[in-house]
Amino acid sequence: MKGTLEEIGGRQVRGALVRVVQSGVFVWLEHPYTVRAFLEECFNLSESFILSRVQTILLDSKVVDDMDTAWLCPGSRLALSAAMPGVVGAALRRDGLFARMREGIRCPAGCCPEDAAPFWMELRLYNAMIEELARPLLAYGFLIREDRMEPALSAFLQEPPSALPTGSFLFVRTPSF
Helix, strand or coil, X not given: CCCCHHHXXXXXXXHHHHHHHHXXXXXXXXXCEEHHHHHHHHCCCCHHHHHHHCCEEEECCEECCCCCCXXXXXXXXXXXXXXXXXXXXXXXXXXXXXXXXXXXXECCCCCCCXXXXXXXXXXXXXXXXXXXXXXXXXXHCEEEEHHHXXXXXXXXXXXXXXXXXXXXXXXXXXXXX
């Protein structure tokens, strides 16, 4: 399957993805990753794309400026956004002019947990990141709570790569594009 998201699944799939990824999906990680390593290795994104397009990164509600010292671990919640307009966008933009003003909400540098087992991590995408990361996310696969499942995504249901967390979840992944 090739083409844009709408060519792959139509407007219904696009609309369904917008709704589910803004409220959060879960992705399976074999081990802890830095934010940069996750984007490069799991979603196959180039460094130039990451640096130019992923402008706001929140990890556990903290702003990430250094993608190489922010670690994704069990229980992590990662939110990604393209550039946002206005004062909020300027204040939250990675390495932006106002970065010094948000010391209290900056993600501190961490270190890799040594004995972390594979885990599910929450991921949220906003604005242009939804469209731009939809194909890599669908190819990688994600969990969604069964009660939030969108009918347009039911064609993409597959077996999960690992045991599901407690609760009712479904695993969504496309065959390769």
